[in-house]
Amino acid sequence: xxxxxxxxxxxxxxxxxxxxxxxxxxxxxxxxxxxxxxxxxxxxxxxxxxxxxxxxxxxxxxxxxxxxxxxxxxxxxxxxxxxxxxxxxxxxxxxxxxxxxxxxxxxxxxxxxxxxxxxxxxxxxxxxxxxxxxxxxxxxxxxxxxxxxxxxxxxxxxxxxxxxxxxxxxxxxxxxxxxxxxxxxxxxxxxxxxxxxxxxxxxxx
Amino acid sequence: xxxxxxxxxxxxxxxxxxxxxxxxxxxxxxxxxxxxxxxxxxxxxxxxxxxxxxxxxxxxxxxxxxxxxxxxxxxxxxxxxxxxxxxxxxxxxxxxxxxxxxxxxxxxxxxxxxxxxxxxxxxxxxxxxxxxxxxxxxxxxxxxxxxxxxxxxxxxxxxxxxxxxxxxxxxxxxxxxxxxxxxxxxxxxxxxxxxxxxxxxxxxxxxxxxxxxxxxxxxxxxxxxxxxxxxxxx
Amino acid sequence: xxxxxxxxxxxxxxxxxxxxxxxxxxxxxxxxxxxxxxxxxxxxxxxxxxxxxxxxxxxxxxxxxxxxxxxxxxxxxxxxxxxxxxxxxxxxxxxxxxxxxxxxxxxxxxxxxxxxxxxxxxxxxxxxxxxxxxxxxxxxxxxxxxxxxxxxxxxxxxxxxxxxxxxxxxxxxxxxxxxxxxxxxxxxxxxxxx
Numbered sequence: 053x054x055x056x057x058x059x060x061x062x063x064x065x066x067x068x069x070x071x072x073x074x075x076x077x078x079x080x081x082x083x084x085x086x087x088x089x090x091x092x093x094x095x096x097x098x099x100x101x102x103x104x105x106x107x108x109x110x111x112x113x114x115x116x117x118x119x120x121x122x123x124x125x126x127x128x129x130x131x132x133x134x135x136x137x138x139x140x141x142x143x144x145x146x147x148x149x150x151x152x153x154x155x156x157x158x159x160x161x162x163x164x165x166x167x168x169x170x171x172x173x174x175x176x177x178x179x180x181x182x183x184x185x186x187x188x189x190x191x192x193x194x195x196x197x198x199x200x201x202x203x204x205x206x207x208x209x210x211x212x213x214x215x216x217x218x219x220x221x222x223x224x225x226x227x228x229x230x231x232x233x234x235x236x237x238x239x240x241x242x243x244x245x246x247x248x249x250x251x252x253x254x255x256x257x
Numbered sequence: 258x259x260x261x262x263x264x265x266x267x268x269x270x271x272x273x274x275x276x277x278x279x280x281x282x283x284x285x286x287x288x289x290x291x292x293x294x295x296x297x298x299x300x301x302x303x304x305x306x307x308x309x310x311x312x313x314x315x316x317x318x319x320x321x322x323x324x325x326x327x328x329x330x331x332x333x334x335x336x337x338x339x340x341x342x343x344x345x346x347x348x349x350x351x352x353x354x355x356x357x358x359x360x361x362x363x364x365x366x367x368x369x370x371x372x373x374x375x376x377x378x379x380x381x382x383x384x385x386x387x388x389x390x391x392x393x394x395x396x397x398x399x400x401x402x403x404x405x406x407x408x409x410x411x412x413x414x415x416x417x418x419x420x421x422x423x424x425x426x427x428x429x430x431x432x433x434x435x436x437x438x439x440x441x442x443x444x445x446x447x448x449x450x451x452x453x454x455x456x457x458x459x460x461x462x463x464x465x466x467x468x469x470x471x472x473x474x475x476x477x478x479x480x481x482x483x484x485x486x487x488x489x490x491x
Numbered sequence: 492x493x494x495x496x497x498x499x500x501x502x503x504x505x506x507x508x509x510x511x512x513x514x515x516x517x518x519x520x521x522x523x524x525x526x527x528x529x530x531x532x533x534x535x536x537x538x539x540x541x542x543x544x545x546x547x548x549x550x551x552x553x554x555x556x557x558x559x560x561x562x563x564x565x566x567x568x569x570x571x572x573x574x575x576x577x578x579x580x581x582x583x584x585x586x587x588x589x590x591x592x593x594x595x596x597x598x599x600x601x602x603x604x605x606x607x608x609x610x611x612x613x614x615x616x617x618x619x620x621x622x623x624x625x626x627x628x629x630x631x632x633x634x635x636x637x638x639x640x641x642x643x644x645x646x647x648x649x650x651x652x653x654x655x656x657x658x659x660x661x662x663x664x665x666x667x668x669x670x671x672x673x674x675x676x677x678x679x680x681x682x683x684x685x
Binding site: 389390391393394418420421423424425426427429430431432433434435 | 563564565566567568569593599600601602603604605606607608627628629630632633
C-alpha cells in the first residue's frame, strides 16, 4: 500500500494553522472595551486654536441629535479674580475666553470646560476657589458655553426639548476661570458636552 | 520469524475459529448462583407470585414514607402571621424593631405639609440593624404596611430620624434609630380609631445575570394592631 | 458485570483521583474571586497612600455625639466617628465617594454608606490637597481595631484600588472615643497650603 507521509496528507490544514490562530486570538481578545469606549471621554476632536466641532449624540429618550458649532479660544491668561472668585493659596487663577458661532437651533447648553496641561492632566473650574475673605467657595458659578440670558434650546432631564423664549444670537463669547496649582501651565482647553466625543482646542502660543 | 503485526494488537477471531474461551472461575460461580436463586424461587412461587411481591414492596414503601411524615395532611391554609404588642421587641429580618405608638395628624411642618384631602399617619418605632452592613431606609419602607378601615395609604411610607427630624437614609449595624414612619393617605371619614401594621422580613436577593444584589420584601413577620392617637396641630 | 481484580482496583483508583482532584479544586481560589479582589494598600495614620485616582492621607479619628454639616444636624444613639483626611487628585478633579468609604471592624461589620448628613469632599482640583472629614455612625463597642477603607473610585463592592488605613484604636482609646459628648461642625473641603 502506497503511504503518503503525514505532512503531505495534512498539508492544507497545516497551511491554515497560522491564519486560524490569528483569527482565534482576535476573536478572544475582547477589544470591545478598548475600541468601543462610549461611556468615557475617548474620542477627542483636536483643533489648533479654533475650528468647527460636530457631534451626534443621544438624549435620555434615545433620540439622535447633532450639534455643530464653531469655537475659538481667544485668550488664556493668569488673573487674580473673576466674578468674586479668587484662587486658593498655592493655586493661580487662569481666565479662559472663548468665541462661539452657531445656528440658534443647536443644542449647546450644558457643557463642561476644563484645562489640560502637557501631561494630559485635567483641571476643572469648580475646585480650589475661595471668596474675598479666604473662605472656601463650595459652589462656584459653573461656566456655560451659551449666553446666560439666551441659552437657546435645551433638553430637560426626561429628554424633552425645551424651546427658548429668546432666540440665541449667532455669535457670542463665554468666559471661565480655572484655579490651577502653581507651576503648572495649560496647553489646551477641553469643552465636553456628551460622551465619548469632546473638543480639545490647543492654546495658540 | 518477525511477526508482521504487533504482539498486543487485538485480533478478530476468524468465522470458523472457536470463540475465545475465558475459563474464569467467577463466571462459573455466577452461573451456578443464579441457578440456585432460580431454583429457590421455584419452590415458593405458588404463594409469592410476582404480583404479591409487588404489593408487599408497595406496602413497605408506604409505611416507610409514612413514618417520615409522607402521609400527613397537606397544609393548604397559610400560616397565621404572629401578632406583636406595642413596645415588644420583634425580629423583622434584618432588623429588630419595637413599635411604640401610632399617631394621626393633618400636618407636621415641612415633613408633612398641609394638603387638601390629605391626612398623615405616623408610626414611631425603634429600628436596629442586626446585619453586617448598612441597610437603606428605601429598602425598609416597602416592608412596612398600614391597614385600617377606610384608609388607603398612597404609596410607600417615608422614614425620618425622630430625634433630628431629618430623613433616615441608612441604618448602620448595631445602632438603634428612633424612626418616624409617615404614610400620606386620603382623608377618610370617619377617622379610624385603630390600625393594623404589618412588618415583613427582607431578604438579600442576588440577581442571576448581573452582580447586583438588593434587599427585597419577603414574607410578613409580625402584625400589630394599635390604637391611633389623634394629634392636633400645635 | 464481571468483577476482575484489575477492574476493581482501576475503579477505586479513578474514584480516589476524582476525590483528590475535587479537594484541590475547592482549595484553589476561583478565577472570579482573584480577578474581582481589589488591590489593597495598607497604611496607618499619617502615611500617604497613592491610589489610582488620588493621594490620600488619613490624619486622625475624632468622635462626637452630634454633628452638623451644611445646615443639617444629626444625633445618634451610637457614636459619630469622624475621620479627618487629606485628598489630592492626580489626573482629574475627582472626589472620594462618600457612599463607598467605610469603616471595617474586627467583627467583620462595615459602617458607612447612606449617611443622614452629608459632608461630601467636593469640589476638588487636580494637584491641590484638600482637607476633608467624613462622619460614620458607629456602634461604640466596635471601635477597637477598626480600619477605614477608601476606594480609589467606584462603589463599595466594586472597587479596584483601595486604601486600608489602620486607625490605631486600642481598647482604652475606644472607650474614651465612645464616651465623647462633643458637638462638632463639619467644615467644607479646605485647601491645605503646600
